[in-house]
Amino acid sequence: MTTGSRGPPASKMRQWPDDGDTRNKGFCAHCGGPEQSRDHNPSKIFLDDPLPDNLPVASSCQACNAGFSDDEEYVACLMECAIAGHVEPARLARASVAKTLSSNQRLRREILAARREEDGTVVWDPNAERLKRIAIKLARGLVDFELNEPQLHAPDGVGIVPLILMSDDARRIFEGEPGGFALWPELGSRAFHRVLLGREDDFVNGWIVVQQDRFRYRVSQEDGMRVRMVLREYLALEVGWL
Numbered sequence: 001m002t003t004g005s006r007g008p009p010a011s012k013m014r015q016w017p018d019d020g021d022t023r024n025k026g027f028c029a030h031c032g033g034p035e036q037s038r039d040h041n042p043s044k045i046f047l048d049d050p051l052p053d054n055l056p057v058a059s060s061c062q063a064c065n066a067g068f069s070d071d072e073e074y075v076a077c078l079m080e081c082a083i084a085g086h087v088e089p090a091r092l093a094r095a096s097v098a099k100t101l102s103s104n105q106r107l108r109r110e111i112l113a114a115r116r117e118e119d120g121t122v123v124w125d126p127n128a129e130r131l132k133r134i135a136i137k138l139a140r141g142l143v144d145f146e147l148n149e150p151q152l153h154a155p156d157g158v159g160i161v162p163l164i165l166m167s168d169d170a171r172r173i174f175e176g177e178p179g180g181f182a183l184w185p186e187l188g189s190r191a192f193h194r195v196l197l198g199r200e201d202d203f204v205n206g207w208i209v210v211q212q213d214r215f216r217y218r219v220s221q222e223d224g225m226r227v228r229m230v231l232r233e234y235l236a237l238e239v240g241w242l
């Protein structure tokens with residue numbers, strides 16, 4: 001994994017119309033509670049300035065919105081430290097993460113406790129529950145945003161693994177075949193427009209690149225509802241509902 005101090009190139013995302021039905025309107029995409037805000041998905045801690053235009057958004061209640069930020073900071077900081085191999089904020093590539101980690105000693109201690117060395121190799125034992133909560137949070141927001149298919153029940157599967165630990169076969173399956181969706185998404189949904197109107201800069205082989213090297217995702221209805229995501233070109237996440 002290469003790291004550098006250079007930020008990601010500015011990117012823009014086209015605003016896709018959402019003419020789908022109203023199932024996802026008016027309630028929290030995470031718990032079904034009242035819609036009290038519409039938040040960027042992913043949240044800003046996973047992206048760098050300048051933020052792309054037209055970021056995906058997710059409806060949420062105040063409790064969900066507030067409840068995720070600690071886990072989001074944990075995941076963003078943990079990834080950056082895992083990429084760098086250390087927990088020293090001044091030497092991390094992403095400025096926003098370095099700032100968060102220097103001002104939060106509790107978080108720094110928690111990430112430090114996840115790091116150990118084995119035969120000269122740095123090994124990380126992250127808090128799996130925190131990672132899982134963020135994977136589900138991101139996926140719920142994205143199926144709602146892309147497909148108008150809110151999934152409030154627990155997912156049937158959650159997979160989280162660094163890309164570098166995937167076998168070649170697993171990686172091929174995860175990245176998917178070029179060509180986009182196996183089934184047509186709901187008429188009028190954002191995913192439908194992407195398929196109908198063809199590829200744009202932000203839509204590559206079915207993957208939507210929110211910000212280069214920071215966050216990309218792919219939603220599909222090949223086998224139930226499935227969301228694949230890559231954070232920081234480091235961590236692969238997959239969440240599925242049958």
Ligand SMILES: [Zn+2]
Pocket residue numbers: 028029030031032033060061062063064065
């Ligand atoms: Zn909620």
